[in-house]
Amino acid sequence: MASAPRSSGIKHASTAFAPWEDPDAKPLIQFKNVTKKFGDFTAIDDLTIDIYQREFFALLGPSGCGKTTLMRMLAGFENPTRGQILLGGQDIVAVPPNKRPVNMMFQSYALFPHLSVWDNIAFGLRRDKLDQDKIEERVAEMLRLTRLEQFAKRKPHQISGGQRQRVALARSLAKAPKLLLLDEPLGALDKKLRNETQFELMDIQEKTGTTFVIVTHDQEEAMTVASRVAVMxxxxxxxxxxxxxxxxxxxxxxxxxxxxxxxxxEGNATVQGDRVHISFAEGADPIITAFDQPISDGQRVSYAIRPEKISVDREPLADRANHVRGKIEDIGYLGDVSTYHVRLPSGGLISALMTNSRRLARRDFTWDDEVWLSWTDTAGVLLTK
Known part of the structure; x- marks a missing residue:
């Protein structure tokens, strides 16, 4: 199912949180022309990026794209082959991991099984030799933040997976790091619990004001929690x-x-005024789309349109610029929505997504029905690379 992205960083969005658009804003983290090689393999290739204080920044990509290497360099477990990594304006490449104001939360959570929830959270504070009163105050604050007060005396095996995840988060935040790194933090949770925990993460990040950098291959997770996403x-x-x-x-x-x-x-472009016509199949009407980049006549282009932007109807919709006729070849029923795979006369296949607003017995379309697909001239995106 192609779901439209939720409004990520919901509270940030409502307060116009966008320091990357402010030329006077100072980044918390700066990667400057960073390259990381393992022998002949280039894991990170001349990367430059700024990440700002209070951001929830997601690194998203397939296995092997470099996102974990990037996080390990921030944590201090790897050093760049060349380039600078700045945290608060200081080059941290030579700073050992235990001296950085950075904490890391692993997918496995790495909780101490013989310690209670309270003692797990207090562990790092005790190693720093804080006064007992300060330790108790900080642990109590973390328990309140993560809603774990009633589980303070339990061992990790006596609580649920979602609660263990919150203990690991509380322990990571207890030392008030400037930066918290999260490596696939929800990967061990089932889908429903993962969805619930995503919003808990956002809420905790908002309350603490800590900068979070999360590594994930889960698109929905990145789209839900992050203020910005880097696709790698x-x-x-x-x-x-x-x-x-x-x-x-x-x-x-x-x-x-x-x-x-x-x-x-894919097709060939023809510019007509403020619209581009894309010829994609012999005998088919061209796709009409808006464009915002230089396009020349005859240029080979790609056109991307999400399934939920397309309407499925018995007749073409008069108020839409684009209409294509085809036959329903397959239907994916997902409860709240259905995906229709429609085969075009040219042989191409188009997916359209429709909300199931009617009961199953009263739905309009079934397999092998002839239908019209319609969409506006601003629904899709013209791509040249």
Missing amino acids: DHGKMIQVDTPAGIYEAPNSVYVADFIGDVNIV
């Missing part, structure tokens, strides 16, 4: 933007195809 591939950040920007305005076929479900059609 082969050691490069292909696009860095808000979840809505990544989803609605991808800068390449790679990003469009990686995030959610999408239809991608």
Whole structure:
């Protein structure tokens, strides 16, 4: 199912949290021309990026794209082959992991099984030799923040997976780091609990004001929690933007195809006024779309449109610029929505997503029905790379 991105960093969004758009804002983290090589393999390729205080920044990409290497360099477990990594204006490349104001939460949680929830959270504070009164005050604060007060005396095996996740988070935040790194933190949870915990993470990050950097391969997780998402591939950040920007305005076929479900059609462009006509199949009407970049007649382009932007009807909708006729080849019923795979006369396949607002017995379409697909001239995105 292609689901539209939730408003990530919900509270941030409502207060126009966007320091990356402020030329006077000073980044908390700066990667400057960072390259990391393992022998002949380049894991990070000349990367430059700024991350700001109070951001919830997501590194998203397939296995091997470099996101974990990037996080390990922030933590101090790896050093760049060349380039600078600055935290609060200080070059931290030579600073050992235990001297950095950075904490890391692992997917396994790494809780001490013989210690209570209270003692797990207090562990790092005791190692720093804080006064007992301060330790008790800080642990109590973390228990309140993560809603674990009633579980303080229990051992990790006596609480649920979601509660263990919150204990690990409380322990990571107890020392008030400037930066918290989260490595696939929800990967061990089932889908329903993972969805619930995503919003808990956002709420805790908002309350503490700590900068979070999360590594994930889960698109929905990144789109839900993050203020900005970096889509990575082969050691490069292909696009860095808000979840809505990544989803609605991808800068390449790679990003469009990686995030959610999408239809991608290739064709030749013809500019007609403020619209581009894309000829994609012999005998088919061209796709009409808006464009915001230089396009020349005859240029080979790609057109990306999300399934939920397309209407499925018995007749073409008169108020839409684009209409394609086809036959329903397959239907994916997902409860709240259904995905229709429609085969075009040209042989191409288009997916459309419709909300199931009617009971199953009263739905309009079934297999092998002839239907019209309609969408507006601003529903899709024209891509040149």
